[in-house]
Amino acid sequence: MDAQITDLPTLIARYKSDSESVYNTWFVGGEARMKAFRSIRLGVRNTVSAISAGTFGNDFKGSPLEVVLAAITEQKQVFEGAAHPFYWKPKLRIPDIYENEVNKKAFGLFLNACLNATQEGQVLAEMSRLAALAIKGLGPSVASIVYFLHPTLVPPFNTAIVNGFNTLFGAKLKLGSWESYFAMREAMLRTNEQHRMLLSNDLGALAGLLFEIGSNRIVLPGNADSVLHEVQEVAQRVAKKRHEQTLHDAQEASEHTQTQHVLIRIGRALGYDVFVARNDRNRTCGGDSFAMLTLPRLPALALPVDVRQTVELIDVLWFSKGGTQLVCAFEVEQSTSIYSGILRMKDLAMSIPDQQSHFYLVAPEAREQEVVAQMLRPAMQGGGDSFRLGYLPSGELRQQCDALCRFGVDRSVLLKMARSHNLT
Structure with a gap:
């Protein structure tokens, strides 16, 4: 053909x-x-x-x-x-x-x-x-x-x-x-x-x-007359829906970046080294460059190559100052897959079972029921004490950022805000 x-x-x-x-x-x-x-x-x-x-x-x-x-x-x-x-x-x-x-x-x-x-x-x-x-x-x-x-x-x-x-x-x-x-x-x-x-x-x-x-979003030259005649209104609706989706995605990307910025600020204020997803290092927010505020590379964790490549895409990681102890991991899920975020963090948790790390899904308040439901799925359970998983509402986190930076001593400052089943 x-x-x-x-x-x-x-x-x-x-x-x-x-x-x-x-x-x-x-x-x-x-x-x-x-x-x-x-x-x-x-x-x-x-x-x-x-x-x-x-x-x-x-x-x-x-x-x-x-x-x-x-x-x-x-x-x-x-x-x-x-x-x-x-x-x-x-x-x-x-x-x-x-x-x-x-x-x-x-x-x-x-x-x-x-x-x-x-x-x-x-x-x-x-x-x-x-x-x-x-x-x-x-x-x-x-x-x-x-x-x-x-x-x-x-x-x-x-x-x-x-x-x-x-x-x-x-x-x-x-x-x-x-x-x-x-x-x-x-x-x-x-x-x-x-x-x-x-x-x-x-x-x-x-x-x-x-x-x-x-989807009739691209019309071929030889097919233009018939397509435009038959499905012009449909094509226009598709184009309008796509445009609205693009604007929506841009808004969510902005909120995602703002939430990452908040997590970077809080982590640094609590005295931790912060790593941001490698594909996000060139971002800026509020005049701050993520590259200037975060580690240039992932610390030397004993991870398989494929796991390490995935971990480098986790939105924000907090490490002990100058060390390789993972303190907290955060996946920001404005609208993307809750399941994928949990699986990535569980994969990390299973790869470093002796580190008493905390793992958080950060998502809008409107997604709380969805997040909790996915956290309770049998497929997402297991891992025992090595997988301490919680949910943080992104709106509240952004609102309380200054207070958390000012009054927080360590990662425990997040516990009162978090919805969780096994965080201590």
Whole structure:
């Protein structure tokens, strides 16, 4: 299949230059995307473990798979409906991986094999095996999970992406067809190879372009008249919604930065060394440069390389002065995944079990019930005394910043504000 337009580089340039495209708001501009990969991998591993142990359950809700899909669906518009194919529809008995133990175990084996695969052929073989099983209701939508395990090999698959592909390539692929998915993947790999210098090894960049075309946010020159005639009002609503979302994201990013600034100020006032997420060091707030107020690099904790890379993305860390004792870790979640934040901090806690550290989720008061509910999930429990987890309301924290800096002696100043179950 060959693209129906001859000037694909120009189309890619339009896509990349649009500040509100998913390329800029998600692929290269989404901080949450960077943090999601390891958290989703951990969630998939938990799903495999639960299926193996017989504790997965017989419904999507409450299962570790729900945690995985919740983290995926929060990856901006591209994955907005990624969880829908996995909802248990009892009247239709689909997808048949909840009540059917044979299918459930096959799904677990598939996820485990994809987790451990190191080569393209292994991933494709597993996807082909799953397709051959023809599990009722379980189709190529699983690609949206596997993408986060192998982003250079497996593109995501949803309605808008398929529509965009069909429009760009003049194809007639079907959403629920494995055959269609494999055909789309091959064409995407070939196109991505031809235009890799304009896109990325990560297939998410090209998938985002197809998503924009399929959502009628990007209209192809040869398709303009018919598209604008048929869906002009829809396209305008999509554009308006995207613009509003972009403004909302910008506001949340500002509040996120303000909250990080408050945590940096309080930590320094209490006499701690402070580390801020490596991708946030170039930020400023209130005239203060984060780089000037924080450690230039993460202290020498005995962490595996992959864990260390994740820890370096935790929003704010407090360390004992001049030492390597982790005092507190903070994840600021204005609207991003609560699950991912807890998983990152739990991963850190399990890697340094002998340090009596405190871990906090910092989120708006409006999210308190959601935060507490996620803290109490069975999948988020465990770790004993090494995982002291609490919730701090970000609005109150910002309001009380000066008082905490002035009257606080050590990390205990946070305890009266925190909602927690095992902080001491």
